[in-house]
Amino acid sequence: MNTKRYIKILGVSLILLTFNSCDDYLDVNSPSNTSESEVYNDTDYTYSALIAVYNQLAGDNGYGNRISSIIGQAADDFKTSGDYSCNDRRGISMYAACATNTELDRPFRQLYTGIERANLLIFNIPNSTVYTTGSNSDKALMDRYYGEALTLRAQFYYELIRNWGDVPFQDKPSSQYEHIFLPKTDRDEVYEVLLADLEKASKVIPWRAESNDPTSRVTKAYVKGLRARIALARAGYSLRRNPVQMVKGTDANKYYQIARDETFDIMQQRGSHNLNPNYEDVFRAINEGRMDNTNEMIFQVGAFGGNSRTDSKLGYYNGLRHNAASKWNGGGGLTALPTYFYEFNRYDQRRDVTINVFEINADDLSQVVKIDALTDGKFRKSWTKVTGPSQNLGINWPVLRFADVLLMYAEAENELNAGPTASAIEALREVRARAFSQNPSQMPEVNVGGHDAFFKEIVQERLLEFGGESIRKYDLIRWNLLGDVVTQTRQKLQRLLDGTGEYVNVPKYIYYKVGSYTPSQNAQQTVLSLDTYFVGTDKGNVFYAPSAASTPTGYTRINWQTAMVATMINDERKGWMQYYKANHSELLPIFQDIINTNYNLTQDYGY
Incomplete structure (x- = not known):
């Protein structure tokens, strides 16, 4: 020493x-x-x-x-579980x-x-x-x-x-x-x-390749990536004080240019950071306390020490739900919107990493959950080495990934050129292709029909890529789309409740048997290995085809589409984003005691 x-x-x-x-x-x-x-x-x-x-x-x-x-968790991907207070x-x-x-x-x-x-x-x-x-x-x-x-x-x-x-x-x-x-x-x-x-x-x-520092310490890629993020925030919309309304940033192209140039620089340094061909490995790595295979994780907040000041409750508060009597104990504090599950193409490998359709029971076995109990999957206590009642698991928080660099670059290019350039299209396609690497023929083609069409592609790709990473809420705010998404998602939730539109074939029930759980198995294999009943040869369609009329012998029936209830949409205690109000809810109030200790500090924004 x-x-x-x-x-x-x-x-x-x-x-x-x-x-x-x-x-x-x-x-x-x-x-x-x-x-x-x-x-x-x-x-x-x-x-x-x-x-x-x-x-x-x-x-x-x-x-x-x-x-x-x-x-950061309040958008059309995940929300906090429980009733309003x-x-x-x-x-x-x-x-x-x-x-x-x-x-x-x-x-x-x-x-x-x-x-x-x-x-x-x-x-x-x-x-x-x-x-x-x-x-x-x-x-x-x-x-x-x-x-x-x-x-x-x-x-x-x-x-x-x-x-x-x-x-x-x-x-x-x-x-x-x-x-x-x-x-x-x-x-x-x-x-x-x-x-x-x-x-x-x-x-x-320095760049990471110029030093041996782990990504829990700042490198040049993160400096540039953060500068790009701030530039996009400066160019985008935000809730202003006078008047209290959402306003787009002035001289936006100046800041889109900064974001474009900084992300381009990072993309030229793939020896330091690159897109990991295995999406799951990016998150397995932070659960296992190691670097992912290509250092896609550019910066993460380190967690250590087993205490509330320096460690994290990732995987215990949120993540896969493990019964309190199980080997692991923890998870389930965040739930996915049922409609978010159906935003994913069934061949998209990100779905089963991002969303859990199962939980671990008191006997350490897996069982399917109802459609209103889906949890976030990127943080799982059973992917760590920690068992028992411990709440601090040493899981780092992902702040910036190379995939975000690619999509910020694509967005900035689209804005600067009033439409997508070839390099912008390629950047977005690279992110999407990784998600469909096992089924490339099933990958939806990128819509390059102009600025607005490509922007919609970016909005959707970021929804699928960053679920549960506390990015979506802030994206929607800087795009001034939060109110639109609230309206659209409520309509989707209603159609899912009614079993109409794009949800017409969603099964009313899922029939399953409790089965073994092997944490080392990859997320997609884990879902495919769930003992669910399906009439047909492709078991991957179990969540996309009408269910059998009666419960098969030996199986347990659980509500799926029929678990949808109106209170999920519009209820004072349970409704999704129930109290959202435009030109107000985009920002939070400052804690009142902080206001009270500074006579120059005002509350603002209608609080």
């Missing part, structure tokens, strides 16, 4: 505790100038301070649970969260704690002795730390803005302000700073 490095890390951890000893919004105690100087005049100390910034991404109040699985996670999912909803409190505070920690590095590194007079290697190292701090600060602000809109912008440590009761800053001003910061960071952070 490197004792000197260990002592330094321990020492800087104690210093960082003094930075964040108070939970009040932006109320951060600063260390003495001497202590701060010591931290940033030593590369080991500075690295430890940087790790403390990364830590603010993790845990229950970060991407380990609330930001990933609660705040404005003061818990269901209020968020149904678009009627109160300002007293405690789920919104600590995530907001933690994002600002991350910003404060990042600001300390950004402020101190350029003035440190090791940076100004140190060796070339030390200066290069400090440059990288500086770039990583800029990138992480951009991530924290991006998350704040897409959930709460205009927020106070603090770009220096709290100790450098006369007071910290800052008013809101227009998001466009913040975006301009972040875009410039990320351009600067991209010059000092």
